[in-house]
Amino acid sequence: MADETVDVLVAGSAGALAGAYTAAREGLSVALVEATDQFGGTFAYSGGGGMWYPCNPVLARAGCDDTIDDALRYYRAVVGERTPADLQETYVRGGAALIAYLEHDEHFAFKILPWPDYYSSVAGARNDGLRHIVSKAVPDSRLGRFQGLVRGPLDHERLGAAKPDLLTGGRALVGRFLAAMADNPRVAAYLETSLVELVVDDGRVVGAVVEHDGRRRSISARRGVLLAAGGFEHSTEMREQFGVPGRALDTMGAPGNVGLAHRAALAVGASTDLMDQAWWSPGLIHPDGRAAFALCFTGGIFVDKAGHRFVNESAPYDRLGREILRAMSEGCVGTRYWMVYDSRSGEQPPVMATNVSFSATAEYEAARLWVHADTIAGLAGEIGVPPGDLEETVHRFNEFARRGDDEDFGRGREHFDRAFTGGQSPLVPIDTPPYRAAAFGLSDLGTKGGLRTDVDARVLDENDQPIDGLYAAGNTMAAVSGQTYPGGGNPIGASLLFSHLAALHMARAR
Structure with a gap:
């Protein structure tokens, strides 16, 4: 018997927050588990915290003349055939709807931060930077039960600088997601709690075993488990196993990114891609x-x-x-x-x-x-x-x-x-x-190899079939951009979107 039962279990707290928030907003109960003592993951280290979402409402209100067709032409030209075309299209088209969804909640506010596409000479590139938005800053005091629990900034963790009271960059959007969930009784959040094993019943992922302070307990998830726990950049063993160049010491990834979610998924038959790649x-x-x-x-x-x-x-x-x-x-x-x-x-x-x-x-x-x-x-x-x-x-x-x-x-x-x-x-x-x-x-900025998924963020097995009840996003998911980096805000944008899509898919499940 499980120690706790919820509708949705989410591992991670960077892009994963979009999944936890969406599931709760759609009326589902959520358990959010974060391996470290703070929320936000690598997302919280981003000075800009940008999202590459062509034609989103923030840009539309500013009169941007971009089109999805141009953005898709650019993205496909840069990424090529390295990742599935339907996955690429889902990302390019999906960001605008996610921002519209979030803007219906007063906790969220965005602004344009022009940032040019990274392949300036490719057809469809937006060199005025008008595919890139960021969260507006938010005071830490608005986070309720989560006040003081957002990771970063880097100068605080590496140089001992004081934490600023105002959350900016990636910390701002992390903070806004947490503020939006702070008073929601359907959301249980656990720090210093790692997902170490998935529980499978008759071929379906029905929950997970998590560990806190050396003690293990099980959480049952009626609708599914979302793995969005970052990459494995801090695991020297996994970097060597999959041939990722560089040292774990030099990564900018959050310290909890050691690949536990990857290992748990591999143990139940998940397939992977891009495992030798990083940003x-x-x-x-x-x-x-x-x-x-x-x-x-x-x-x-x-x-x-x-x-x-x-x-x-x-x-x-x-x-x-x-x-x-x-x-x-x-x-x-x-x-x-x-x-x-x-x-x-x-x-x-x-x-x-x-x-x-x-x-x-x-x-x-x-x-x-x-x-x-x-x-x-x-x-x-x-x-x-x-x-x-x-x-x-x-x-x-x-x-x-x-x-x-x-x-x-x-x-x-x-x-x-x-x-x-x-x-x-x-x-x-x-x-x-x-x-x-x-x-x-x-x-x-972290590894980008991970679990292969479909357009609903469902994890695929070696036969390209979805593993029932298992979803992935962020750097736990094989990057939709393949071996390229099309524009600033691409990793964060994809992480948030596919976490959101996973939660919507679980919300539709009966």
């Missing part, structure tokens, strides 16, 4: 030795072991991360590589968004993560590359900057490349001594 990015190495997701580079160049450039430094972060992986696999870049820049803007590298704030310069210098020299040849000695090669690399790049065209890697030719320089060229000469270099590595 990649360059990572600025901080004094604690960890590489943290960094984007919006307004200058500088990346150089390999030979002192040569190897990438368009202004490319969208996942595309840039994949080029870094390619260079690593070819042996021209090691686990650490260098950004070379000058002193025109001071000591710090030209990075607008570090996600984990800069520490004091002296700390980077003491760890030999930031170095400088009066000459390019001297800087080459500091970072261990051939002086003549680095001098030639910098000279060639400065010529490109003078002419305004990067003949080697096309930096600045795509719209996104200029998104953080006010539309100006990102080719900034390196000519103001002392010359500087900052150490970078590989980071990720």
